[in-house]
Amino acid sequence: MQIHYISESNSVLNHFLGQIRNVNIQKDSMRFRRNIERIGEIMAYELSKDLTYKNVEIQTPLGIKHTTEIENDLVLCSILRAGLPLHNGFLNYFDQAENSFVSACRYHPNNDDDFEILVEYQALSNLNNKTVLLLDPMLATGYSIAAVHEKLIENAVPAAIHIVVVIAAPEGIEYLQKTLPENCHLWVASLDEKLNDKKYIIPGLGDAGDLAYGSKL
Template identity: 80%
Template sequence: MQIHYISEANSVLNHFLGQIRNIHVQKDSMRFRRNIERIGEIMAYELSKDLVYKNVEITTPLGIKKTTEIANELVLCSILRAGLPLHLGFLNYFDAAENGFVSAYRHHHNNGDDFTIKVEYQAVPNIEDKTLLLIDPMLATGHSMVAVFNTLLEKGNPKEIHIAVVIAAPEGVAYLKDQLPDNCHLWVATLDEKLNGKNYIVPGLGDAGDLAYGSKL
């Protein structure tokens, strides 16, 4: 697996990453969503450098201009519900992409710390021979991402696979490296320290879905 750590070079990305972690800024859910969206836009720009381009000619009012445009057939697929603002950021840049949505959650047994991943709702276009971008803000253990990935492969075989996350734990990165094909690309906005005893990312930011859309039962 090829791993890209985007925040290693200072940019406005780190400014937005700081804001989504800040407990005072987090109180504004609209601002949180917008910052996640903007992070998605920055990540889409960085990822776009790795795509395939084709030569085209554009007719202007004064002549012809030779340039390039994306040749990949893109499918954006996010994990509900936390992935929606990040998905929108990618869609702002890859506006011709098809879109898919999958629900996945931790099912805790007997209210304990042990859990399995439940993948349920799926609304996904044809991914056969296309470039799949799998999007989720948080990569903790990596089990949700792998479960969704395996579910999507039941529907077809993409030509290229890119996984984009905002905050990752080392344990999740290691799990993806072990479980996913070598030709996958993992794009990480920032890498955190570790998982705690409940498998939450530290220092992390809390529950991205709750911060974006409110707490759930």
């Protein structure tokens, strides 16, 4: 698996990453969603450098301009619900992309810290020979992304899969490296320190879905 760390050099990305972590700022749900969306826009720009382009001729009012445009057939696939603001950021840049959605959540059958991943709702477009961008703000254990990846390739053969996360733990990256094919790409905005005993990212930012849309039962 090829890994791309985006925040290693200073840019406005780090400014927005700081705001989504800041307990005094993240309480504003609208601002939190917008900051995740803006992070998505920055990550979409960085990822766009790795796509395939074709030469085209553009008719301008005064002549012909030779330029390039994206050749890949893109599909944006978000993990609900936390992935929606990130999805919007990518859609702002890849507005011709198709869109897919999958739900994945931690299920605690014994009401303790042990959990399994439930992948239930799916609204998938045709992924065959498409470049799939799998979007999820948080990469903790890696179990959710691995489970969704398995669903995506169950009945389709994508041309490529790019996994995009805002904050990642080393344990999750290590798990994906062991689990996913070598031709997958992982794009990470910020690498954090570790997981705690409950498998939450430290220092992290809390629950991205709750911060964006309110707490759930």
